[in-house]
Amino acid sequence: MNVTQSDSESYLKKKQFFNQLLTVYGRKPVLEALEDPATKVYRLHLAESNRPGGIIADIIKLAENKQAEILYHDRQALSRISRNSKQDQGVAVDLVCSGYQDYRDFLNSPASQHAEIIALDRITNPQNLGMIIRSVCAGSAKALLLPEKGCAKLDALVIKASAGTLFRAPILRCQNLAQTLAEFRENGSSIYGLSSHAPHTLGEIPHTGAKVFVLGNETDGVSDEVARECNQLVSIPMNNGVESLNVAVTASLLAFRGQL
Amino acid sequence: MNVTQSDSESYLKKKQFFNQLLTVYGRKPVLEALEDPATKVYRLHLAESNRPGGIIADIIKLAENKQAEILYHDRQALSRISRNSKQDQGVAVDLVCSGYQDYRDFLNSPASQHAEIIALDRITNPQNLGMIIRSVCAGSAKALLLPEKGCAKLDALVIKASAGTLFRAPILRCQNLAQTLAEFRENGSSIYGLSSHAPHTLGEIPHTGAKVFVLGNETDGVSDEVARECNQLVSIPMNNGVESLNVAVTASLLAFRGQL
Structure with a gap:
């Protein structure tokens, strides 16, 4: 019995290692x-x-x-x-990459009970993805939830735009974003999708409590499938009739929210 | 006498028009x-x-x-x-561009007594300049102080990266940044240069009072000449050992500071 337990521990440690x-x-x-x-x-x-x-x-x-x-x-x-x-x-x-983790390991950790994270829904421009990784790594958001499907691949362009922070950024890997968000919600997180025309604004969202902010595709925003998993859509109020911000800029405003 | 006065008024209006x-x-x-x-x-x-x-x-x-x-x-x-x-x-x-103004007209306006503006020192990448214009236009900073010399030209790449906001952004034109900053300081503004390794942090800077935040070149930051005109250099505290942020990201954090 002891042997089995230690085998299973070593399996988990191996799995955790390969996830990184x-x-x-x-x-x-x-x-x-x-x-x-x-x-x-x-x-x-x-x-x-x-x-x-x-x-x-x-x-x-x-x-x-x-x-x-x-x-x-x-x-x-x-x-x-x-x-x-x-x-x-x-x-x-x-x-x-010691900052990499399977999202399920994160959900099983105490941090998931109060952490604020940022999730990406089909960010296809490598420059944007790299800049987002850099800002999230530098900011106070706990981690970036990055699905294998739909986002730009982690290639040389992303590494360059991330200024090398890709190797140490706190990144939670998942397969399908919508399904993963449902698991976060069941685990107690509130899910907020960023959307230019939402009547509710980011300023209304409390600075405490477990939550996920979701950023959508550069052209068409958060997908319907992902929006259905959100507790609320929120917008960032803008001056001078500007309709939207660059997605990497929005990510950094979220990553440093309430800090400056 | 009346004729001269009305001539001078019409001259000023013309000048203001051509500045736009x-x-x-x-x-x-x-x-x-x-x-x-x-x-x-x-x-x-x-x-x-x-x-x-x-x-x-x-x-x-x-x-x-x-x-x-x-x-x-x-x-x-x-x-x-x-x-x-x-x-x-x-x-x-x-x-x-109704948002364009000669910086001297701005200094003569009541707004200059309390406004927060963002100044650029040799931002040479058109993509960065366009993103900065977009964020400043959308955010709560009063204007962008943009010297004719040293920054990227306002060309098609900048227009594209600004998502068209270049045409309506509040932009103050000047020739030489260091000299202009000296005039802002004499006018009562505090000048803060952003610098990764400064011991003082952005969080220490009050949210009220006339001030100028200066962003420096993508590679070597604020120049010595410009740094001499600053009341203080300030840094943005970063996690995970990240040394610096993209300059357009820093600009947006300043433009939306205290708003979200």
Whole structure:
């Protein structure tokens, strides 16, 4: 019985560890990720076909300094790891992002009872996604809820726009946003969707209590499916007849709300 | 004596009017500016060499609907108006931006005694400048102080990133920022330069009283020359070891400070 329990603990720890992995590919993005003193590396994956020397030698050296495991693969196996054979350039790295978590682990933690988080519904512009990650990482919101489906992929453009904060930002991964929001609501969070024309305003929302602010797509806002999971839609009052703000700007206003 | 006074009044009104003009060039930017129902047009300038029809016909029609004066020039004269013969494509338009003002007129107005404004020191990225204009236009800061020298030109990229708000944003034009800030200080404003590593934080700054927040260049921040005109440098406290925010994000946090 003892053995089983410790097995299950070790399974959970492993699962938690794998949830924290982010695979980055492409020579320059991998080099830059390794150059950041704060990033931790699990494994460096190289295509056997890479010519030695140059940037590949630099990458290997940095990975060795970070005591990463270095693995060599044939081109096909590397494609399966990078999931982007067109852009991986024979290089991928598994980064350990200590801020990453499965949303279910977060929901099971005491923090979920009072934390304010920001969720993204189909943010497709990598520049916006990177800026949002940077602001949420810097601000006082507890985490960013980021669905695997519908948002821009976490690629080199996102890393650049995030100014490298992608590797340490508190990010909760989920599959389907609407279903996940329903779970947050059942867990006691209030869900607020941002919407330019909503009659209720952000100023009416209390600064305490567990809540999720949802930001929608750059063009058409929060989807109907996601809006149905919201307790309320709220707008940010604007002067001079301005209709909307850039979504990354809205994210930062939420991330620093009540702090300045 | 009466005649002289009325002459001088009419001169001042004329001057004020010309301070509100913004010249936009290029076929698509001009078309888009004219399509915005809110823009007012003083004059449309066309090169005599433009082939009639197509987008030129659309531009003329929109300008006529807005009762603009339409003038035809030779290529050289048009270049002098657009100041960018490489990109004007034979079209320029003088827009009347009612939110534009010479900073000296603002300093002479009662508003300057209590207003909070945001000033830009060498913001060179057009995307950032456009986003800043959009946020300041939407937020509660009274105006944006924008020097002619050092910042990105108000071109098609800025218009796009501003989501068209450039035409109605409250913008104070000046030549040299450091000199202008000295005049604001003499007029009773406190000048605060944003700086990542300043020991004082934005939260310490009172929400009332005439003040100017200065945002510096994307790479090297507020220049020494401008920093010398500041009463204080202030930082925004950040979590997770983030060192700085995107400048457009910082501008929006200032523009909506204390509002949400």
